[in-house]
Structures are given as C-alpha cells and as structure tokens.
Amino acid sequence: MTVLTTVLRRIGTAILTIVLASLFVFLAIQLLPGDVAQQLLGQNATPDAVKALRESLGLDQNVWLRYGNWLIGAAHGDFGTSLVSGDPVGPSLFVAFRNSMLIAVPAMLIGVTVSLTLGVVAGVRRGRASDHVISLISLVVMSVPEFMVATVLVLVFAIAIPVFPAVVLRGSDATVLQLLPSVWLPMIVLTLAMAAYIVRTARSSTIDVMASEFITTAELKGLSTRQIVWRHAVPSALLPTLNVVALNVAWLLGGVVVVENVFNYPGMGKLMLESVFNRDLPTIQAIALLSALIYVVCNLAADLVALALDPRLRTRQRGRRARPRGTARRPAALAAASAGPATADTATATAGTSSARKDRA
C-alpha cells in the first residue's frame, strides 16, 4: 500500500514536471526576439516577405491558442508539424532521438561501468599510485569542456591520423549503417565527459564506506579484501553514486547539443539548436517534452535501483523468506527505504548485513 502510494505520487509529480517544463520552454521562446518568419528570412525579412511567410505558416493565429492546441494534440500523441520544414514533428524527432541514442547509450553503458570500477578502485587504493593516476586524469577531463575534448580528438584522430571522419556529411536522412563510421568520436567525448564526475563521486563514496564501522567489523572477522569490497562496501558505496549517475545520464541530453554540433551529428541536440535558432515552436516543445520525460524517468529509475540496492531492503526480503522473525523489522525498514538512500543508518545496515550473513552460514 505504502509502496503503491509512493510510486503513484512519483508518477503524478513526473507528469506535472513534464507539463511545467513544456510551459516554461514555451514562455522562454516567447521572450526570445524575433519569430520564425523573421529568423528564416534574416536580411531578406522585408515587411512584405515576413507578412507572406507568417500567413503561410499560420502565425497570425493567437500564440496561446496555438500552444493550447499543440498541448492537446501532444496528449494524443500528435506533436504537430514543424514551422520550418512543414514535416510532422514526431517522425523527425524520432529519427533524431534514435541517432542521439546511438551515441548516448553506448557512452552511458561504457561510461558508467568503467567509471564506477575506476572510482571504486581509486577509493579502495586511496593514496596509492593507481589512485593518484585515476584522480588526476578524471580531474583533468572534468576541467576541460567537452567541445575542447571533441576538437582535440578531431585534430588527432581525423586530421593528423585520419582514422575517423571529422564530421557527419549526411543529414537526418542518414541510416544507422551510414552513421556507424561517425559515431565513435562523439561517443568517446560523451563517455569521457560523463565518466569523470562519476569516478570522483564513486571514489569519495567508497572511501566513506570503507571507513565505516561495519567494514571494520568485517575486516576484524578476517574476511578477504575482495569479499569486503565487492560484497559489502560496493553496494553501500553505489547508493550515493546512483543519483550522480542519473543526473549525468540526463546531462547527456545537454552534452549532446555541444558534441553533435561539433561533429555535425544529426541527433536531437542539433535539432534542438536549429529549432531554437529558427523559433520553431512545435519542434522545441516536443524536444522539451521528451527531454523532461527522460530526466524524470532517469531519476525515477535511480530511486528504484536505490531501493533494490539498499542492504536493509535486501535483508528484509531474505529474512521474510527464511523465518517470520523478519516481519518485526519490516515497518522500520520500509520507512527507512522510502525516506531515501541518503539517510542510510549505518548501525541498522551493519546489523542487517551481519544477520544476513548468519542466515547463510
């Protein structure tokens, strides 16, 4: 019951967040100077030309009315037509999103796995050479903006040693197969930019956990380092890292704007940049909606994974399976879980893990 209420409340907040995001983006675009007709025509924006274009685009209609109509359409899955190309927004956004995912998903998977591993290694080997190397490199990558990383990679791997193409020459009509040779450099840039933050967080959170009492207890019991690290420290250390991972995954959406522009990659970031430049309201709205959705889903997922990783929750389930004694602790464990992973009570956790170990023995 409590779980259901929590989940429902989260979903309700998510929907509200998405609608508000779309409203704020709409208001922000209204504040930008110029409309789509003026932006398209530029120096050719003579009064007659602007008037003719506005009429042909239906811009003479009230702007709030257009927003309302768009919102109703979007609720039914129709994202309207682009004011610039005249094509339906849905399909072109889908292609752009697919292209972005082509670089973002591998970047995410590789970035998260590698950086979590490196972070834990650095945390465990705190103060040793491997820690220094990992920390230094991650600090450097963190400080250099991604467009700079992108430019350096292009200079080295596309111009000096031409192994990868510098830019994508095809537009949004490119198929996945045609894009494949060009995805590597953008993917590496995204991975690097994202990984650095996660390495730093994973390292400091590992250090915190390694210093805690239950690890000392485990050490005193004579467990091997490997067991201590991977069975006890890592699950606890990952909890605070999860939110950083979630934020970083959502950040990828912003990162792709810069990276896609440098590589002329026909993804969502480039579509966003172009539609903002052209004040193409329906396209911007659809992108805002999708971005908000991804943001919300990422954070929701992070919370759910946190619930799953929480040692207290794990104990409860095992305890329930093993013997009825576990039920006595249930309300407390649930309350702690719904209060969020940040309020982890080390004492309970220690008790939980040790009892779980006893169950096994």
Place this chain on the structure above:
Amino acid sequence: MPPIVPSPMNDHERGPSRRTLLTGAAGLAGLGLLTLTGCTSGARSTTIPEGAATGIAARGGRLRIARPAASAAETLDSASSLSAYEYLGALYNRLVKQNQAGETVADLAEEWNATPDGTTWTFRLRKGVRFHNGKTFTAADAIASIEHILDPKTASPQGGVLGDMLDKNSMSAPDPYTLRFDLTKPNAEFPSLLTAYQCYIVPAGEIATIGTTGIGTGPFKLSSFAPAGSGSVEAFDDHFAGRPALDGIDFSSIQDTTARVNALLAGQIDLISQTNLDFATARVVSASSRATVARVKNAQWYTIPMLATSTEFKDPMVRQAMKFAYDPKVIVATALQGTGSPGWDNPVPPTLAAFDDDRRVYDPDKARALLKKAGRSGMKTSIYTSSYESVFTPMAVAYRDQVKAAGIDLTVRNASSDSYYTEIWMQKPLMVSYWFTGRPIDQLLNQIFRTGSSYNESAWSNTTFDGLLDDARATMNDDRRRMLYQDAQRLIIEDGADMTPMFGDRLVGISRDVVNYREFGFEFDYLRIGLRK
C-alpha cells in the same frame, strides 16, 4: 608550393607511424599557437594565398561542397528568399548573366535590344536548349518563370524590383524564340535586373514543384536534395554550353563553421561555400597539406549604416563628420589585415564599369569642426556588432579607434548573432553590416539606397538621388547614363547615411586538388571548376 620534405599525406597512405603521430601532434600544437597569437604580429611565415589555383582539370571526378544550410525550409525555387544558393547556378540558367566587370552578357538569351525610349525590350533566345526533363526551352518557360517571381504569393525579393516596371501583360512571345517586354516605365538597365539570382528560368509546367525537382537547363541535373541535408547533382550531357568538367557535385550541410573547417582539413570535403574564414583559421587552412585558401576579390561589401531617421544621425553634418573622421585604409589594414580594398564610402565596387573614382578626403579636423557646427562636439554613442560575421567586430573596433581623433566617443556593443538582423539591423542608430557584392549598378543603388526600399538599411532619403536614378533609367546613352550613376555615387559619399569603409576579399577554404574555382555575380563557375586528379 611543392613540399621539400615528404608531405604527411604520403605517410598517411602508408598508415600512421609513431613519427607521424608525433610530428602531427607537434604541428597541431603549432597551429594552436598560431591561432592564439593570430592578432599579435604582422609579419609571419604563413601568408594567405592570393587566388585559386588554375590549371587543367582532370575529366570527371566529384566535388564535395560543404554549405551552411539556412534552414529546413530551404528550397530549390530560386525565386524564393529561402533558396539553396549553391544549387541554383548548377541547375539553372538565367536569360542574361553578369561578367566580372558587372556587364550584362548572354546566357539563355543570345542578344537583346530596346526601342529608343527604353520601354520595349526584345530578347532573342537560344535555340535547341533542353531542360533536364527533355523538354525544349522556349519563351513560354521564360514568361512563366518571371510571372512566378512577380506573383505576390512567391514573395520573391526580386518581385518588387521587377514589379516596379513589369505587370502581367508586359510579357509576350511573338514566336517561341523571341521574348518581348513592354515596360510600364522606361528602363535602360532592364536586362541587368534579370541577372539577379532569383531570375533563373525553369520549365513552365514544373513551377509548382520546382522547389524539390530542380529541373533547369544548367550544367548539372539534380539526383537528390534534402533541405538542410545532403544533396547531389550529376553532369548534364546535353547542356548547351558543353558538358561540365566534373561528373557531379555532392553537397552537405554543416551548420558549425569549425565543423566545416575540420571536414576540409580532414579531407572529407573539397570546398566550403558561403563562409568567409577568419584570419587565424585561414592561416591554419593555408598551412595544411590538404587544403588552402582562395580569395574572392572584393566579394564582401562591408557597411556601417547610420540610421538617417535617428536623432543621432538625421543631421547631414554629423553624417559627414562620421565619414571625414576615419581613414578606410587603416580599417582595411587592421580589420581585414590587408585582404581587401578601401571603400571611401562609395558602395560601388571598383570592379564595376560605372565606378566613380573620385575619392573623399580623410580629415579628422574637418570632422571635429563639422560636429562643433552641428552642436555635437565630443559626440558619444554606441556602435553595435556581433559574431554574425568574422570581420564585424574587428571593423567596429577599428572604426571606434579611428574616430577618436575627431573627438567621437563610441562604445562597441556586442549583440547576439542569432537575432542581429531582426533586433539590431535597421533598428539601432549605428551598427556594422555587410552584403555580398554582385549587384548590377542599377539594382545596387535602387535596392539599398533609394527612398523607401525595404533593403535601405540606413533609411536614407534624398529626392535628388532618387531623381538621378530615374533619369539614369530613362537615359539610353551608355556614357550619359554612367555619368548619372557617378553623380549618384558622389551624392551618397557626401550626404548618404550608409558608410562603406571597405570591400573585403572572401577567404574561401578549398582543397589543394580544386582548380578553376571562380565565384562572382552570386554564382559559381560550375562549367570549369574541377579536380586536379
């Protein structure tokens, strides 16, 4: 310049070695430094080449052009203000075109003449010209194309210009190869107005879909086109002036300037269109083994419009002071680093036959006296610029520094480039702007300087000037007419509100394999451009 040491290109063909990597990295670091120190020293080892390579193009080959597509709304309809510029000259022909001296020469029309009063013009059309769809070109196609430009629904930038002297009943075809224009008012320069890049001729029956089909009589026929995406054209064997040197051209859209340059340096493309490289980038490109820079002489017409309707500049004495106060030679030397020629506030490029070579003086003392007389001594105002074009800010800064001597205190303000032409241009009293050169004299003066023209960026209005333009249009004698145009130029220099500090060379990034690249009058020379190998 032949490389003395084996070029890195050869190393690459063998596959990258450790040495290549190291020299490559060192070279890049050097280029980086060059970029950073781009504005400090005058003398340097890498200079920007003067012109494009000429030579014999190998038959065949495909040229790869990267272009900054305006938007996904772009179209192959040349009449539209959203036309995809680079495709037009490849796909279509006009009735008449311009040569480099700005004279009107034959294209689809072989010869033309007017009645002595300049109201009836007869064009004799080329016979045996075929469109890409196999149809034969006749006067009916020309009439339909021009009617399309005049159609208010098209909202063509050239519609107003031609509409001033043409209406629906003005055009007739006494026979399929004769086209007659009965103008509503005389115009001795009428043929030159048909050289505009909106005036390409398309088949009469194809106008509704021309934006995507691109059927014309040009040296290349369209094989694919995606707005703001990639596209290709293939050599048209039946082109009336012979087959082009190339087999085809592949166009791709790259929005980001750095990305376009990277693509050129990486050998992915052969030419960057519509892009005036900044000097630091131009030096990096000319130092590259794959690419170089070709200068298109005086292609960029830089202006500093003073809004004649503003309180600051409605007084002609203040406007004169703003001109006397600066030396265009210094602006060319600093803002253009010498890659251009001083304009002396005459908007007519020196290459045009009607150019008036009388030059105003540079006299800061006179400027100071004029300001005093106008009660505006120690005038203070802002000059707006943006990153819209690479020369804008250097020009604004150089101008500000120049006019200090006359006691004029300008503050350079940087505005957002994406709304520069909607929020600043024709709104702020003082700003910097530019145009591509290539307008014939009559169009240039009427479009940018005539009272009430929608392109009159300084909102200047002078009835004597307008009268001179009307007289010129009614004067069939070429010498007399040229004198009237020269009087008009002098009036702009004396009273006008749109300053012309300079004409800049466009620095175009091209591959070292490209030969015979030429671009003037808003068109590439698509027949001769080719690849060396």
